[in-house]
Amino acid sequence: MAKLILQKPKGFYDSFYRKPGDKENTHYCPGCGHGIIHKLIAEAIEDFGIGDRTIMVSPVGCSVFVYYYFNTGNIQVAHGRAPAVATGIKRANPNSIVISYQGDGDLAAIGGNNILQAANRGEHITVFFVNNAIYGMTGGQLAPTTLPGMKTSTTPYGRDIQNEGPPMKVVELLSSLDGPTYLERTAVMSNASIAKTRKAIRKALQCQIDGLGFSMVEMLSACNSGWKVDPKEQYKWMEEMMLPTFPLGVVKDVREEREGWFRETRTMTDEAIKQELDLTMPEPTIFPSELKKGSYHNPSIKLAGFGGQGILSAGAMLANAGMEQALETSWIPSYGPEMRGGTAYCFVNLSNKPIGSPTVTNPDVLMAFNRPSLEKFEAEVKPGGLLMYDSTIIDIEPTRKDIEVLPVPATQIAEDLGNTRMANTVMVGAYIAQTGIMAPAAIDQTLPLALKRKTMVDANKKALAAGVDYVMSR
């Protein structure tokens, strides 16, 4: 067990109370780079006075127990996901200092996309990335950073770059992105290199404290157990094996170019929230109406025609108005294979009891706006039901004798009003006049909700009235 010979920095717990057994020493192997790096981070947290607002993210790897040591808020996360979790924490609390501590398997293999994307978003977090060229925790397997020719448990004959590819250079990779602010690679071996690492850690944290964006330090770190190297030889090994592949130094530093980011929090009144959520329906007015026939009660209505004929909005007119007249209503569009045959349709239910199935095989009412939908859906209408069709456009007549048929020259009427596209509204007017299910004023009241173009409200009121008149004067 590595002894922390010097006094523990305040960034650490006085006693590692969460750790089973020995509460004084870390769980790392003697000579392990993690222990030294922990200490450098803990000192920085202490010196910056940020312990109370820091949240350390423990990864999966030998450093899975980061939370044993750091006297900060702590969270342990899934393998590789630390940058995504850190994103959620930081955005929930912009005042927090969020540190993602990750190994090379965690960060560069399984979590590769998570680090890439967090870096690219310029997430306001700090990542301490411990590159020991191996999976320490799981028994010394190949890491993305394992060196060419290096023997590991899963490359017993040495890393073959034809098979596993060459080592991944993470800070260089991230430096090609515009998102990150500060990227540096250091090593944890000689006193001089440790001093540089100490400085880099502080710069990275300061970057976050100042709100300047994403910062990361990649630290080359010893894992003599994983490498199967004598601890006394480990730094020599690093020097010979790692340094040629992983050059040290600042890879990116654009702190000067970044502006401090501090998100202000907003408080909103209930009214303002409802306004912003478009929850602004006024109390409805109920207009008296009288059904003309018992069979017009609680209709399920199918509206069908070409896409672009306003089928869906005609349905929405009825449903919106029905809701405001205290009816249960539902509206559901149906596309699918029918679209290809030239028909789009929707179902509307108006009822004074809870609506069961929002679609039915045999609707009470069919409004057909083109010939294919009349041909296709006439047979579906429930015996005794009502079939309305646009007799301007449809040049055939329905053949059923067991249903009520009402031709409406809707397109002609709309054209007389100056816009054939209002044929849908004419048809709705004809329907409510024929059935008495709602007063025209009920539709007028909610027209603005059903129409995309609010400038068309008045014209559509006229079209509705014309549809009503057509039926009344028949």
Next chain:
Amino acid sequence: MAKEFIKGNDAIVKAALLAGCQSFYGYPITPASEVAHAAAKYFPRVGRTFLQAESEIAAIQMVYGAAAAGQRSMTASSSPGISLKMEGISYLAGAELPCVIVDIMRGGPGLGNISPEQSDYNQVIKGGGHGNYRLIVLAPNGAQEMCDLTFKAFDLADKYRNPAMLLADGFVGQMMEPVAFPAPIEELPAKEWALRATAESKDNLVNSIYLDNDELEQRNYDLTAKHDEIEANEVMYEEYLTEDADMILVGYGIISRILRTVVDLARADGLKVGLVRPITLWPFPKKIFAELSGRINSFFVVEMSEGQMIDDVKLASGCSRPTHFYNRMGGNVPTVDEILAAVREKYTATAV
């Protein structure tokens, strides 16, 4: 109260914001994208966080972070995306973090299609992720419930520190119906356990590791005790004309709406048919099935899957009554008529 005529998918988002949800992390997938679209529009308007994550895996982990920080947080996806979220869901359950996950189910397996199915039942109710955990699963059958059960999901998640799911399909999501929205929640109780980046909360740890076998076993017992409590207290279901019924139809979500009409039509034909609709799929309303099996002739389960919930109906009723089954798959929603025909065929009155 004034109602809004609104799509179920939109109702979820507005309800979440009224319920105090502070962040939405998502990844596009049809037919759940509409939820993300509405969230992208409305979350920023009220000063909340919307972020499109790099994947469903990341989105659920962002929720993990946000939930750990004490926020009400949510994500929405559809079946293949839910498969990817399973890792995160297990961790959320293991660390006892509350959040809401929306699953607008689609056809599977594999890429399947984008039409409605109910074939995620097993993956969300029976585990999906690793370990002993339970997801609280609510199955709305209309726009009003998309709103009400979103509120409920956040409340249950917080109450039990457990992830909760809204399980729906594109049919319920696309349908517009009147919705009465409640007033915005003013203030939520503080979460003492959360990582709030303060001196007082500094000792808090969010974690699912228990190295010691006995400790982890105890941890699992504790979770089981919580699951038992949820099962005892939070079951929701709806009964329709069950009192004198010989045959009980069973279905959830959009199917329950169709079955309601089937019941009406069957009754008009003199068949004594009733309906039980589970609203909480977990906890599953076991008692009502046990109870009913003592006085009915048969169950008739309808699902848009190969037959997943039917196992729970059989378990709950101890397989003591014939349990008929009718299903459609691949995005086909069964019609009232086809179900009615199948019901007629299987219906027999209980001998008195």
